[in-house]
Amino acid sequence: MVISDREIALEQALVAVFCASARLGIDQDTLHEATKELIQLNSKYVDLDYPHVSAARNELASAWGQFKAIERK
Numbered sequence: 001m002v003i004s005d006r007e008i009a010l011e012q013a014l015v016a017v018f019c020a021s022a023r024l025g026i027d028q029d030t031l032h033e034a035t036k037e038l039i040q041l042n043s044k045y046v047d048l049d050y051p052h053v054s055a056a057r058n059e060l061a062s063a064w065g066q067f068k069a070i071e072r073k
Contacts, residue, residue: 007059014063019070028071032064 021031039046039056046053 011059011063011066014060015066015070018063018067022067022071028067032060035060 018028018031022028036057037043039053039060046056
């Protein structure tokens with residue numbers, strides 16, 4: 001699978017959102033769990049079909065992993 005520049009940019013934007021919320025004092029684990037709950041089928045915030053919901057959850061997990069790696073540095 002070839003990753004587009006847009007996908008890379010969007011993932012980095014999501015990492016930046018996690019970092020910004022950390023600076024604002026928002027509990028990261030709570031934010032991550034709430035975000036996972038909102039990216040699901042039948043959520044009023046998600047207008048995606050099944051394969052896209054799964055892909056969105058995977059991207060969230062990847063960005064979360066990058067954020068946690070940055071936090072450990």
